Amino acid sequence: MIITIASGKGGTGKTSIAVNLAAALTQPQYRSSEHPVWLADCDVEAPNDALFFSFEFAWEKAVKRLIPKINQEKCNLCGRCADVCTYNAIALAGGKVIVFNELCHACGSCAAQCSLGAISEIPEEIGMLRSGKKGGIHFLEGRLNIGFSLATPIIRDLKKAMERVLLNNNGAIVIRDAPPGTSCTVAECLRGSDFALLVTEPTPFGLHDLKLITELAVGEMKLPAGVVINKSDGEDHLIADFCADRNLPILMRVPMLREIAEIYSRGELLIEAKPEYQQRFLDLFAGVKATAVQERGDG
Amino acid sequence: MKTVVILSGKGGTGKTTLTSSFAVLASKESKLIMADLDVDAANLELLIQPTIEETHPFYSGETAAIDQDLCINCGLCFDVCRFDAVKRHLDLFTIDADLCEGCLSCFYQCPVSAIKTIERYSGDWFQSSTPYGKLFHARLKPGAESSGKLVSQVKSSAEYSCKDKGCDILLMDGPSGTGCPVTASIKGADLALIISEPTKSGLHDLERIYQVAAHFQVPAYLVLNKSDLNQQVRREILYFARKNQMVLLGEVPYDERVFALQADGKPLVEIEESAATDAIRLIWQRVKLEAGIE
Numbered sequence: 001m002i003i004t005i006a007s008g009k010g011g012t013g014k015t016s017i018a019v020n021l022a023a024a025l026t027q028p029q030y031r032s033s034e035h036p037v038w039l040a041d042c043d044v045e046a047p048n049d050a051l052f053f054s055f056e057f058a059w060e061k062a063v064k065r066l067i068p069k070i071n072q073e074k075c076n077l078c079g080r081c082a083d084v085c086t087y088n089a090i091a092l093a094g095g096k097v098i099v100f101n102e103l104c105h106a107c108g109s110c111a112a113q114c115s116l117g118a119i120s121e122i123p124e125e126i127g128m129l130r131s132g133k134k135g136g137i138h139f140l141e142g143r144l145n146i147g148f149s150l151a152t153p154i155i156r157d158l159k160k161a162m163e164r165v166l167l168n169n170n171g172a173i174v175i176r177d178a179p180p181g182t183s184c185t186v187a188e189c190l191r192g193s194d195f196a197l198l199v200t201e202p203t204p205f206g207l208h209d210l211k212l213i214t215e216l217a218v219g220e221m222k223l224p225a226g227v228v229i230n231k232s233d234g235e236d237h238l239i240a241d242f243c244a245d246r247n248l249p250i251l252m253r254v255p256m257l258r259e260i261a262e263i264y265s266r267g268e269l270l271i272e273a274k275p276e277y278q279q280r281f282l283d284l285f286a287g288v289k290a291t292a293v294q295e296r297g298d299g
Numbered sequence: 300m301k302t303v304v305i306l307s308g309k310g311g312t313g314k315t316t317l318t319s320s321f322a323v324l325a326s327k328e329s330k331l332i333m334a335d336l337d338v339d340a341a342n343l344e345l346l347i348q349p350t351i352e353e354t355h356p357f358y359s360g361e362t363a364a365i366d367q368d369l370c371i372n373c374g375l376c377f378d379v380c381r382f383d384a385v386k387r388h389l390d391l392f393t394i395d396a397d398l399c400e401g402c403l404s405c406f407y408q409c410p411v412s413a414i415k416t417i418e419r420y421s422g423d424w425f426q427s428s429t430p431y432g433k434l435f436h437a438r439l440k441p442g443a444e445s446s447g448k449l450v451s452q453v454k455s456s457a458e459y460s461c462k463d464k465g466c467d468i469l470l471m472d473g474p475s476g477t478g479c480p481v482t483a484s485i486k487g488a489d490l491a492l493i494i495s496e497p498t499k500s501g502l503h504d505l506e507r508i509y510q511v512a513a514h515f516q517v518p519a520y521l522v523l524n525k526s527d528l529n530q531q532v533r534r535e536i537l538y539f540a541r542k543n544q545m546v547l548l549g550e551v552p553y554d555e556r557v558f559a560l561q562a563d564g565k566p567l568v569e570i571e572e573s574a575a576t577d578a579i580r581l582i583w584q585r586v587k588l589e590a591g592i593e
Binding site: 008009010011012015043044045046048051052084086087102105106107108109112113144146147148149150151179180181182183184185186187191201203204205208209212213215216219220221231233235238256258261262264265266267 | 307308309310311312315337338339340342345360361379381382397400401402403404407408439441442443444445446447474475476477478479480481482483496497498499500501503504507510511514525528529531532553555558559561562564
């Protein structure tokens with residue numbers, strides 16, 4: 001089962017929910033089954049899950065994309081490459097063809113269209129994947145290199161690496177920690193998931209962005225979904241009304257407490273600092289499973 | 300004209316809360332234009348009550364589609380597509396518009412010109428009036444590609460308006476992360492204001508966004524929000540800033556009430572007098588000084 005944790009708004013607690021859920025499901029005394037648990041940090045622009053564990057990283061791989069390189073001696077400045085590049089990553093200036101790497105989508109169109117064979121494609125590292133283990137948690141993360149723009153290919157490679165692992169592990173539980181927002185990177189994380197767990201906070205910002213992510217996850221991608229209201233001061237009818245209206249179950253509430261913010265700030269797990277949360281995260285998982293099954297039945 | 304972009308790396312550190320308050324303070328002394336560059340989670344409008352004056356649809360290039368009447372099922376498009384957007388069903392080829400990145404490599408290479416292009420609607424951008432000056436903002440269609448291009452569109456419209464009207468300051472609320480919307484936001488700014496918080500995640504993401512600013516040679520300044528949440532991480536952040544000669548413009552104390560006050564939909568400095576708002580006022584004075592705003 002693949003659960004993607006998304007939020008629209010940043011800083012609502014995706015990482016908190018993801019790391020604690022993964023940890024709760026792998027505590028030896030509570031583990032109800034032998035299903036392996038994978039935590040996949042897909043927030044490749046700001047990957048923070050690993051800060052909560054001291055993983056031993058056993059595997060690392062560069063993510064590369066083919067970036068064009070112009071052989072200026074062969075080039076006759078016809079400008080075809082610049083014309084076909086839909087990302088404005090190639091320009092003719094000062095009697096030279098210039099490539100802006102950070103805009104390049106590595107589609108290969110320019111090289112295919114160059115009639116003189118003056119464009120070669122060189123693999124360039126745009127990010128990396130790494131994997132490790134700690135206790136019962138298997139971990140995989142992607143990181144986008146600074147100065148590069150393309151986060152989606154890293155998420156795609158991460159998903160492919162994950163697929164290979166899951167070939168022999170049908171019953172694995174995968175928790176994907178998505179980036180904030182509702183753009184293509186988030187869509188890529190949600191694609192192929194079995195459940196969207198939407199983390200929000202009871203502010204107008206939280207509600208505004210919850211609506212957007214619901215539109216994407218439920219409206220467009222037709223995923224079963226549930227909501228976690230984080231930083232709830234009890235006055236969360238703003239969110240609760242929306243959830244009731246859209247038939248989204250509220251699967252967990254975490255109160256607005258300075259103590260909890262401090263636990264997070266130290267990079268500690270809530271389930272360890274406040275053990276009563278162990279059961280609450282197991283309940284959250286039970287809620288996710290029940291909602292997913294029910295929706296499958298309905299649909 | 301001076302452009303100030305507010306960034307954070309990590310989401311939820313307080314970019315929008317601070318930007319809205321800076322807008323109030325800036326508009327009292329200067330002619331101001333604002334831009335919300337967080338196009339896929341645009342929240343500044345919730346605090347500064349814009350009245351939309353102009354709506355423009357945003358088309359981010361084109362996607363490819365196969366005309367089955369002309370297609371000879373050669374499969375070249377399937378071979379050249381690097382985004383797995385061309386799907387094969389026995390001898391039939393189709394394009395999944397959700398996966399198509401619009402590079403049009405297949406369009407240019409199809410031997411029988413069976414591939415057509417369809418303009419891709421990716422959202423809208425707006426020009427609005429607010430009590431503090433004009434606001435340029437947008438709404439990305441959820442899940443759409445090209446959020447970086449939409450950011451560039453909003454930003455260039457705001458820049459044009461700022462120059463055209465002879466405004467002093469362009470204040471831009473940026474997106475989180477370090478990817479394409481962020482690089483589109485930061486390029487060419489006079490000053491990047493990085494809002495961090497003393498959490499392990501905050502520090503980690505500060506290190507990354509600082510490098511982005513350095514990469515694009517934009518001077519980066521630090522504001523530490525919720526600064527008394529964790530003294531040890533706070534010291535680590537201040538050490539990081541000192542080591543990298545990133546000037547600390549101020550610290551805003553953790554204030555739980557800020558959270559509830561947001562519900563009023565007003566900038567913090569308009570509804571509250573507290574240690575937090577005192578700090579915000581001081582920080583804005585220092586931003587003006589550093590950016591050379593009269």
